[in-house]
């Protein structure tokens with residue numbers, strides 16, 4: 001039985017490309033006019049008292065234990081311990097929206113939703129799966145991909161994760177992407193996840209590739225399919241080569257076609273180096289979507305948040321607002337970005353000097369935190385174990401062919417030693 005409030009939202013969304021894309025759970029979801037909504041009303045109009053919310057208050061503010069407050073000297077009680085609104089702190093949402101346009105100039109003048117705060121990008125992806133993937137639906141993504149996608153889609157949602165080969169030669173495999181999009185367009189709906197800079201390869205498309213990716217998406221919609229593109233921009237901004245497209249695909253897809261809806265999954269966890277703060281955003285855009293549609297969609301997401309974690313962490317959001325207000329942030333971020341770029345250059349020159357190596361071949365990489373080596377004649381898992389036991393070096397075997405190295409987490413002056421060890425271990429294994 002679908003709740004009347006859910007039905008109202010469905011009626012609004014059924015007029016858009018989103019209607020056919022909602023999952024069964026997505027269709028049932030709504031944001032109740034319960035405690036949170038009544039409490040928000042009381043906050044505005046409860047002049048005498050606000051006896052709505054389950055917090056302990058004195059003089060209208062939440063109490064804070066001194067043992068907690070002393071570690072947060074620059075946050076007020078409400079900034080530190082009060083519950084955050086379900087969709088996140090409105091000021092942070094506005095600030096992030098404005099930053100999106102600054103970082104992606106093509107978004108200027110385009111219509112897109114207010115970002116919704118989620119407790120990290122992982123939660124954002126999981127919520128999208130809740131709302132848009134029913135059992136046996138398909139989510140497309142590159143191969144290799146971040147391993148958590150498969151866990152969410154296959155284990156949590158009992159749906160299908162269909163991967164296309166990401167690379168052809170030194171670039172993005174446009175032919176494979178076109179073929180899988182063509183094939184899936186026959187089903188009438190496509191959900192596709194594109195993650196750049198990518199985990200685990202460290203690849204971002206060039207400007208030409210980005211244009212072609214968008215045109216493949218446009219063509220699938222033109223053939224009649226409703227297409228939802230999930231842009232996982234976790235590592236946004238960490239581009240190290242001039243030919244890379246600097247803007248998110250989201251900026252180009254925001255108004256590309258009436259049947260294309262784009263969602264940007266991003267946040268400061270990696271962009272602003274606050275991994276454990278658990279703060280991320282979901283932002284939606286689509287040609288022809290209006291404020292009414294975005295509000296209905298936000299209510300669906302808020303229902304998902306309210307029924308799982310209730311809201312994201314307050315101190316993280318309060319600190320993020322203060323950081324975004326600080327004019328020093330830009331330079332501080334640049335210093336860390338430059339540090340990562342120096343590591344990238346070192347790795348780049350090491351592996352470039354090994355061009356044509358018979359055992360290890362880097363997957364194309366030009367951005368982000370990682371690079372991966374394709375193990376041509378040895379097992380990535382056996383190499384990983386050997387590196388750990390003989391050299392004390394930890395790496396990740398993504399699958400039996402792909403060894404991921406997070407150069408983001410190794411100091412610049414250890415890079416040569418570590419990469420020499422990796423190649424030596426692989427050669428020793430091949431000669432065994």
Ligand SMILES: Cc1ncc(COP(=O)(O)O)c(C=O)c1O
Pocket residue numbers: 119120121122123146195198199232234267269270275279280
């Ligand atoms: C591609 C990608 N997306 C999302 C995430 C998750 O980010 P968060 O820590 O904000 O949940 C990661 C983390 O490793 C990632 O590599």
